[in-house]
Amino acid sequence: MRLPRFEYLKPENLNKLLQMLAIYKNDAKILAGGTDLLVRMKKGLLKPKFVISLKDLKELSYIKQNNENIKIGAKTCIADIIDSNIIKNKAYALFQACQKIGAATIQHYKGTIGGNILQDNRCIHYNQSAFHRSGRGACHKDGGKICYARDDADRCFSTCQSDGATALMALDAKLSLAKKGKKRTINLADFYTSDGIIPFIIEPDEILTEIIIPIKDGVSFYKRLSCRSSIDYPIVSAGVFLKPLQKNVPLEKNTIDNARIVVGAIGRSPLFLSSASLFLKGKKFNDINAFKKASNIAMDNASTFAVHNIGSTTLEYRCSMIFQMVFQALEQAVNLNQENQK
Amino acid sequence: MSNLNVVGKPIPKLDAAQKALGRAQYIQDIKLPEMLYGKILYSKFAHAKIININTSKAEKLSGVYAVLTGKDVPKKMKMGFYKDNPPIKKDKVCSFRDEVAAVAALSPEIAEKALSLIEIEYKELKGIFDPEKAMEKESPLVHEYHKSNVLKLPWKLHYGDVEKAEKESDFIVKEKFKTTWVTHCCLGTSGAVALFDSNDNLTIHTNTQIPSLAQKDFLEALRSMGLENKRVRVIKPTIGGGFGSKLDTYAYEHIAILLAHKTRKPVKIIFDRKEEFKATSTRQPAIIYIKQGCNKDGKLTFRDIKMVLDNGAYTSWGATTPSVMMMPITSLYRVENVRYKAKCVYTNNTYSQAMRGYGNPQATFAIESNLDMLAQKAGIDRIEIRRINQNQPGDITPQGFKISSCGLSKCIDKVEKELKKDCKKQENVGTGIASLIHVGGGARIYKSDGCGVILKMDDYGKVDIFTGGTDMGQGLDNITAQIVAEELGLFVEDINVVHSDTDICPWDVGAHASRSTFVAGNAALGAAQKIKEKILKFASKILDASIKDLILRDRTIFVKDNSEKNIPPKSIAIDKLLRKAHFSPNGTMLMADYFYDPDNENMGKDFKGNMSVTYAFGVHGVKLTVDKETGKVEILDYIAAHDVGRAINPLLLEGQVYGGVVMGLGYALTEEVMHKNGENMNADFRDYKLFTAKDAIKIKAPVIETNDKYGPFGAKGIGEPGCVPTAPAIANAIYDAVGVRIKDLPITPEKVLAALKEKSLQE
Ligand SMILES: Cc1cc2nc3c(=O)[nH]c(=O)nc-3n(C[C@H](O)[C@H](O)[C@H](O)COP(=O)(O)OP(=O)(O)OC[C@H]3O[C@@H](n4cnc5c(N)ncnc54)[C@H](O)[C@@H]3O)c2cc1C
Ligand code: SF4
Numbered sequence A: 001m002r003l004p005r006f007e008y009l010k011p012e013n014l015n016k017l018l019q020m021l022a023i024y025k026n027d028a029k030i031l032a033g034g035t036d037l038l039v040r041m042k043k044g045l046l047k048p049k050f051v052i053s054l055k056d057l058k059e060l061s062y063i064k065q066n067n068e069n070i071k072i073g074a075k076t077c078i079a080d081i082i083d084s085n086i087i088k089n090k091a092y093a094l095f096q097a098c099q100k101i102g103a104a105t106i107q108h109y110k111g112t113i114g115g116n117i118l119q120d121n122r123c124i125h126y127n128q129s130a131f132h133r134s135g136r137g138a139c140h141k142d143g144g145k146i147c148y149a150r151d152d153a154d155r156c157f158s159t160c161q162s163d164g165a166t167a168l169m170a171l172d173a174k175l176s177l178a179k180k181g182k183k184r185t186i187n188l189a190d191f192y193t194s195d196g197i198i199p200f201i202i203e204p205d206e207i208l209t210e211i212i213i214p215i216k217d218g219v220s221f222y223k224r225l226s227c228r229s230s231i232d233y234p235i236v237s238a239g240v241f242l243k244p245l246q247k248n249v250p251l252e253k254n255t256i257d258n259a260r261i262v263v264g265a266i267g268r269s270p271l272f273l274s275s276a277s278l279f280l281k282g283k284k285f286n287d288i289n290a291f292k293k294a295s296n297i298a299m300d301n302a303s304t305f306a307v308h309n310i311g312s313t314t315l316e317y318r319c320s321m322i323f324q325m326v327f328q329a330l331e332q333a334v335n336l337n338q339e340n341q342k
Numbered sequence B: 001m002s003n004l005n006v007v008g009k010p011i012p013k014l015d016a017a018q019k020a021l022g023r024a025q026y027i028q029d030i031k032l033p034e035m036l037y038g039k040i041l042y043s044k045f046a047h048a049k050i051i052n053i054n055t056s057k058a059e060k061l062s063g064v065y066a067v068l069t070g071k072d073v074p075k076k077m078k079m080g081f082y083k084d085n086p087p088i089k090k091d092k093v094c095s096f097r098d099e100v101a102a103v104a105a106l107s108p109e110i111a112e113k114a115l116s117l118i119e120i121e122y123k124e125l126k127g128i129f130d131p132e133k134a135m136e137k138e139s140p141l142v143h144e145y146h147k148s149n150v151l152k153l154p155w156k157l158h159y160g161d162v163e164k165a166e167k168e169s170d171f172i173v174k175e176k177f178k179t180t181w182v183t184h185c186c187l188g189t190s191g192a193v194a195l196f197d198s199n200d201n202l203t204i205h206t207n208t209q210i211p212s213l214a215q216k217d218f219l220e221a222l223r224s225m226g227l228e229n230k231r232v233r234v235i236k237p238t239i240g241g242g243f244g245s246k247l248d249t250y251a252y253e254h255i256a257i258l259l260a261h262k263t264r265k266p267v268k269i270i271f272d273r274k275e276e277f278k279a280t281s282t283r284q285p286a287i288i289y290i291k292q293g294c295n296k297d298g299k300l301t302f303r304d305i306k307m308v309l310d311n312g313a314y315t316s317w318g319a320t321t322p323s324v325m326m327m328p329i330t331s332l333y334r335v336e337n338v339r340y341k342a343k344c345v346y347t348n349n350t351y352s353q354a355m356r357g358y359g360n361p362q363a364t365f366a367i368e369s370n371l372d373m374l375a376q377k378a379g380i381d382r383i384e385i386r387r388i389n390q391n392q393p394g395d396i397t398p399q400g401f402k403i404s405s406c407g408l409s410k411c412i413d414k415v416e417k418e419l420k421k422d423c424k425k426q427e428n429v430g431t432g433i434a435s436l437i438h439v440g441g442g443a444r445i446y447k448s449d450g451c452g453v454i455l456k457m458d459d460y461g462k463v464d465i466f467t468g469g470t471d472m473g474q475g476l477d478n479i480t481a482q483i484v485a486e487e488l489g490l491f492v493e494d495i496n497v498v499h500s501d502t503d504i505c506p507w508d509v510g511a512h513a514s515r516s517t518f519v520a521g522n523a524a525l526g527a528a529q530k531i532k533e534k535i536l537k538f539a540s541k542i543l544d545a546s547i548k549d550l551i552l553r554d555r556t557i558f559v560k561d562n563s564e565k566n567i568p569p570k571s572i573a574i575d576k577l578l579r580k581a582h583f584s585p586n587g588t589m590l591m592a593d594y595f596y597d598p599d600n601e602n603m604g605k606d607f608k609g610n611m612s613v614t615y616a617f618g619v620h621g622v623k624l625t626v627d628k629e630t631g632k633v634e635i636l637d638y639i640a641a642h643d644v645g646r647a648i649n650p651l652l653l654e655g656q657v658y659g660g661v662v663m664g665l666g667y668a669l670t671e672e673v674m675h676k677n678g679e680n681m682n683a684d685f686r687d688y689k690l691f692t693a694k695d696a697i698k699i700k701a702p703v704i705e706t707n708d709k710y711g712p713f714g715a716k717g718i719g720e721p722g723c724v725p726t727a728p729a730i731a732n733a734i735y736d737a738v739g740v741r742i743k744d745l746p747i748t749p750e751k752v753l754a755a756l757k758e759k760s761l762q763e
Helices: A014-027 A037-042 A078-083 A085-090 A092-100 A104-110 A113-118 A130-134 A163-170 A274-279 A288-303 A315-341 B016-020 B056-060 B108-116 B162-168 B211-224 B251-263 B273-279 B317-331 B360-378 B382-389 B408-420 B476-488 B516-543 B574-582 B650-669 B726-738 B749-762
Strands: A007-009 A028-031 A050-053 A063-065 A069-073 A174-179 A182-187 A207-214 A219-225 A236-244 A256-264 B036-042 B048-054 B064-069 B099-105 B119-124 B156-159 B171-178 B191-196 B202-206 B232-235 B267-270 B286-294 B300-312 B337-346 B429-439 B451-457 B463-467 B495-498 B550-553 B556-559 B571-573 B591-596 B615-626 B633-643
Touching: A014 A028, A014 A050, A014 A174, A014 A207, A028 A037, A063 A085, A069 A085, A078 A092, A078 A104, A078 A113, A085 A092, A092 A163, A092 A219, A092 A236, A113 A163, A113 A207, A163 A219, A163 A236, A163 A256, A219 A315, A236 A315, A256 A274, A256 A288, A256 A315, A274 A288, A288 A315, A315 B749, B036 B108, B036 B251, B036 B273, B048 B099, B056 B064, B064 B108, B064 B251, B099 B108, B099 B251, B156 B317, B162 B286, B162 B300, B162 B337, B171 B360, B191 B251, B202 B211, B202 B251, B211 B232, B211 B251, B251 B267, B286 B360, B300 B317, B300 B360, B317 B337, B317 B360, B317 B429, B360 B382, B360 B429, B360 B726, B382 B408, B382 B429, B408 B429, B408 B615, B408 B633, B429 B726, B451 B516, B463 B476, B463 B516, B476 B495, B476 B516, B516 B550, B516 B556, B516 B571, B516 B574, B516 B591, B556 B574, B571 B574, B615 B726, B633 B650, B633 B726, B650 B726, B726 B749
Parallel strands: A007 A050, A028 A050, B036 B267, B202 B232, B300 B337, B463 B495
Antiparallel strands: A063 A069, A069 A207, A174 A182, A174 A207, A219 A236, A236 A256, B036 B099, B048 B119, B064 B099, B156 B337, B171 B286, B191 B202, B191 B267, B286 B300, B429 B615, B451 B463, B451 B591, B550 B556, B556 B571, B615 B633
């Protein structure tokens, strides 16, 4: 499999890049680490005329912190996030999620956090070679009208398997986007469309510049299940965040003021589960039964989004593991924090 | 044998640095003047009639030199063990990997483009993907001319009286087991470069484990093309992994030959990873029905096995794996009454092929899982039942295998000791063991099981050795060099091993059946001994000493020192001796040839016969824990004890065992080529769950040396055994940990969890 032909552009600053995007729009694709983009191009899933590399762009690689937020440049590589004490201390779930991405080579060498969030949704019926796909009718994501993952689907249910996005949504992150002459900030949870064909609300001439994580008092955790220990997308994952009500009270005696439960690798986007999250408000941190109940609600709600589109497990197993991942994430978030306090 | 200088030393692989520096020449690296690039077009259906093929647009594309379809393939050009597989299919396709057209062009890009311009009209036919269903009368036929989907192969044996023994057994366990498709995952993908000289003699560079048999296949191919009495030269580049995948000749090689002949230019075909997954063969999936019995004392009374093997749409050597499955079935442990019957069945799936262990892992999975169940039923300890029935040196098994050396008992002791080191029973933690028998001294599958070697020495004391044996990464180069160096008192640096070219190297049946160290090793030893004799004769004259007083060591010939201490022994450096021999009137240079054909037997009509001169044994033990919430298995400890006769090179030996175990772990836990109605759905390493470095575990690999009297310096084969008993050891440990028995590979978390659920419902 070879890359299709394209023109390679390498702007040295953001301004130039935005100008290029404004001109080429849909004909261009941004290349960060390329660990998602190039694989898809080799499979013939997209053939941009222009590939705009972020290689020479120095502006978008950083991890900063002020009183309210952590700010991560979109081009920051995964390994730098794993190494950052700011992230480990204030956004633990993201640290854990990044450790799980791909393999050391992907984390160190190329993969970026922006690319991680913006990697395309996946489906075993779609992420195949051009020859494989040409042997049958095109599915929704391929420009057709059928779906191989769910018989009656009127749209594409391909799955967002980003580890980073799931953790970031649990941490209530926001995204900064820029296009020529315009900037905007959007909640990550509002960044997704309801169709797997084009999963993100981003314009063709827009670029993701920054990820903003609000610093909140609380504990977070990320848990994921996969077949292997590396080079493996999640079968299911869960990111959770729990905010205590009282200050300076140990967790086991504290009450949950606010919870965020997010399930990944099941839906078209990471799924923020509001009723499961809301259920935990006012519950005690040591209330295992409440955690179980919340995990069950999460499983019931998230399952409806899942379709059978990964090869290694059945849909039933995948869905039943939602409970496990959410529950383990909640439980371990509290345990870990108690240990740290000791 | 204690004072060996080179044999028994952990010398790193001779070509390791070359490979690490990127200088080894793989098939990918070969580039010849005027070379064209070939590409193959595959079927879009599992089963369909080809109504029409239009190649005119492809032919018109600039840069295209030839387009081939089934029409262009000589009628008699058929591949495989059953000769049912033309390299390009003409009227009908029977699987997704069926070749329907091929092109040769100036660049791979043009070739690919040309493929996309070929228009084919198909009429889809109903496919059959389940071998048991394919055996039913009304099932569609994969090959109409064959009249049945069941291959006419003779896999059937019955020794003793199974029915009587069953009646007399105190305990019997009957079970069904299943294994699935897995694939070799060689790091180096397949490929070949073919070219003809002006007299229509063929040279083919190809990744093969069987240069001599491949030569025979290609000669046959030439004859089918009307090219009689031609020469075929097979050149084997550095191979990036074989594992059985290169034990046959394939469509891409035949297509390269046809394209090269048509264009009169060298043609290169290289697979990309996707093609490697989709268009190379897998291990056979097996459905296994097994019954074993024992008496009150735990003595095995009988073993009765029936198997259905998914042959896929065509037949390669893989269809003969039942002949190797017979080995564990008749001869793993002492059991007098055995019956076995296997059917290979055509389906519209991919066709299977040889893979490390050659059927043994499938059979051993069933036997060793079932044996644990039998032990439990009989109330006998799992390890004890294995001791009661273990093979012993001197045994002749029901199939007529003569067990010369046997370290099974020592392997069991070793594994037991390791597993019991920390015997506190923890929740959800369990241990399991499983044993293996495998051919360790050649395997007479073919008419000859031999290997030829030519050895020559130069004026500087250096040796060139031309062996028929094949190194494909497993280390035959080292083994050959170490054996020859040891015998001639040289260092490995003095030995150059050439193993890559049928124009230069003598015949060998191939790198399979864990036979190379034993057979090619004995061949090298034989040639070295011949040369040594000549050296000694000459040296005895020069040093004026009796031959029996001479020693070859450190590149020197010494006279054994019988005199006073202070006088250095008489000696002559070997290079000096060689020059003396060369540069004297009537001079001579030292050369020797040797053909070693082991004293093993072809199996007779009833499949009896001592297939191998000696047999390898081993026992694997594993400790693992099962996560009851997710079903995930985590391995805590792994011991692989192998009776290897002698470790010629302990470093490479460990490498073989580690690699075997990790391959076995994938087979047991994660690997499966997923097929959806015959179509491969996971043709990449992301979705094919090969173990990664992070998944690999620490393996203890104690070596049991039994010093086999037939082996070179006592060695037996170890290439395959490492992956044979892994899956049953794991299945047995899972049962020990959480009380569920998984009978269907791979043992995914999902299967474990489902079994746990079912168990809790029953309780
Ligand atoms: C073998 C393998 C295993 C993997 N395993 C995992 C895994 O376990 N978990 C996981 O989450 N991911 C995994 N990935 C996916 C991917 O490698 C990572 O998500 C990585 O972080 C992507 O980053 P990148 O910089 O390489 O993205 P790229 O490939 O460069 O970009 C991805 C997409 O985002 C767009 N893009 C990138 N940056 C910007 C920007 N600043 N603004 C606008 N658009 C942008 C690109 O145009 C492209 O469409 C795996 C990939 C491979 C090849
Ligand atoms: S979910 Fe359906 S429409 Fe979307 S990619 Fe998969 S098969 Fe195509």
